[in-house]
Amino acid sequence: MFGDSGRVRQVLANYLNNAVKFTRQGEIAVKVSVRPLDDRHRHEFHFAVRDTGIGIAADKVAQLFQSFSQVDSSSTRNYGGTGLGLAICKRLCEMMGGRVWVHSEPGRGSTFHFTIVCEVAEMAARPTLHPSLRDRCLLVVDDNASTRRALCAAATRAGMQVRETASAREAMAWLKDGQRFDVVAIDYVMPEMDGVTLAKLIRSELGPSAPPMIMLSAASTVQLARTEFAALLPKPVKLSVVHDVFACVLGDAKAASSRAAPLVAKAAANAEALRVLVVEDNPINQKVALRMLESLGYRADIAGDGAQAIAALEKRRYDVVFMDMQMPVMDGLEATRAICRRWPEDRPKIIAMTANALLGDRERCIEAGMDDYLAKPIERARLTEILGAIVEVRSPHSVRAMELF
Numbered sequence: 001m002f003g004d005s006g007r008v009r010q011v012l013a014n015y016l017n018n019a020v021k022f023t024r025q026g027e028i029a030v031k032v033s034v035r036p037l038d039d040r041h042r043h044e045f046h047f048a049v050r051d052t053g054i055g056i057a058a059d060k061v062a063q064l065f066q067s068f069s070q071v072d073s074s075s076t077r078n079y080g081g082t083g084l085g086l087a088i089c090k091r092l093c094e095m096m097g098g099r100v101w102v103h104s105e106p107g108r109g110s111t112f113h114f115t116i117v118c119e120v121a122e123m124a125a126r127p128t129l130h131p132s133l134r135d136r137c138l139l140v141v142d143d144n145a146s147t148r149r150a151l152c153a154a155a156t157r158a159g160m161q162v163r164e165t166a167s168a169r170e171a172m173a174w175l176k177d178g179q180r181f182d183v184v185a186i187d188y189v190m191p192e193m194d195g196v197t198l199a200k201l202i203r204s205e206l207g208p209s210a211p212p213m214i215m216l217s218a219a220s221t222v223q224l225a226r227t228e229f230a231a232l233l234p235k236p237v238k239l240s241v242v243h244d245v246f247a248c249v250l251g252d253a254k255a256a257s258s259r260a261a262p263l264v265a266k267a268a269a270n271a272e273a274l275r276v277l278v279v280e281d282n283p284i285n286q287k288v289a290l291r292m293l294e295s296l297g298y299r300a301d302i303a304g305d306g307a308q309a310i311a312a313l314e315k316r317r318y319d320v321v322f323m324d325m326q327m328p329v330m331d332g333l334e335a336t337r338a339i340c341r342r343w344p345e346d347r348p349k350i351i352a353m354t355a356n357a358l359l360g361d362r363e364r365c366i367e368a369g370m371d372d373y374l375a376k377p378i379e380r381a382r383l384t385e386i387l388g389a390i391v392e393v394r395s396p397h398s399v400r401a402m403e404l405f
Helices: 005-021 058-063 073-079 084-095 145-157 168-176 195-209 239-249 260-273 283-295 306-315 332-342 361-368 380-393 396-402
Strands: 028-036 042-051 100-105 109-119 137-141 161-165 183-187 213-217 231-234 276-279 300-303 320-324 349-354 372-375
Touching: 005 028, 005 042, 005 084, 005 109, 058 100, 084 100, 084 109, 137 145, 137 168, 145 161, 145 239, 161 168, 168 183, 168 195, 183 195, 195 213, 213 239, 231 239, 276 283, 276 306, 283 300, 283 380, 300 306, 306 320, 306 332, 320 332, 332 349, 332 361, 349 361, 361 372, 372 380
Parallel strands: 137 161, 137 183, 183 213, 213 231, 276 300, 276 320, 320 349, 349 372
Antiparallel strands: 028 042, 042 109, 100 109
């Protein structure tokens, strides 16, 4: 029996979608483990999706995997959905020899589990780890425990020696005491001291002997050239990218020509090239758009409706505006017409965003003054194409001029 990778992705995507839907703050984590079952080369894969969302009462858990069932009648009104998705997940996992279950506590979050059983298959060769990382010392400073675990696991796998802390002040104390590290990874946003401030303190205290520093951030809003950091490592951290960035920063010439150098260079170049405004009233859609843009290296600001978008344009110049069609206060079409009237000669490119990809929608957008049309859910390739075309028509002189505003 071989596992169906497409169905596994389908179940995992459903779990993650629910986790995002019901988690207003905190974090969502995915853990995967495997164990052998017998001498026939069968293994059980165990997937767990943990969130810090609203949680589920113990007497309601049994209803979760039943078709057309909601644990709370208010859930459909507040979050949408029919309850059918988890029932399908249960059936798919059972067909792959596994099972589903959940642990939850109201107000504390939930962990949804599923397993599948499959035989060992031939695997592609794993990428070669950078030998330059072996026995190098890494210091990780991040108040998020999940990020620290992921980063430490990736570094340890490469043969690095790792020390971690959630406290910027503790990290500074270690360095003042004479502990030496080959590289330091620092989170950008921390409660007691932000990453930029810590990096400046390290540089001030150690001077030329300060180790190279890497910024950890879920956003691409920091211009590294103006900080003490040598590179940006995006969150969530990925194993291959971690190794490449560390090797590049530590002077591995071979790594410098791999994924790391282009990744960092592209992020810095894109962030400087365009100023992006996302006009969207749905908080989840806002996060999705920001994360997708950040993954491509673009900075972006958010406006909650058309009126807020116009107010933002009055305060700052933007090169491109991604405009949702249906919003309260002022919808996308009305806002676009207002922008075209207000800035007839020098306005940003306006890209429509809508889930209602119906006949005539594109024509209505273009008639209102929009420059292009992006259907939801947003496809990364299409977004890359649109942004790339806008970057190409921007001259270096216009980019430099925008920095004056």
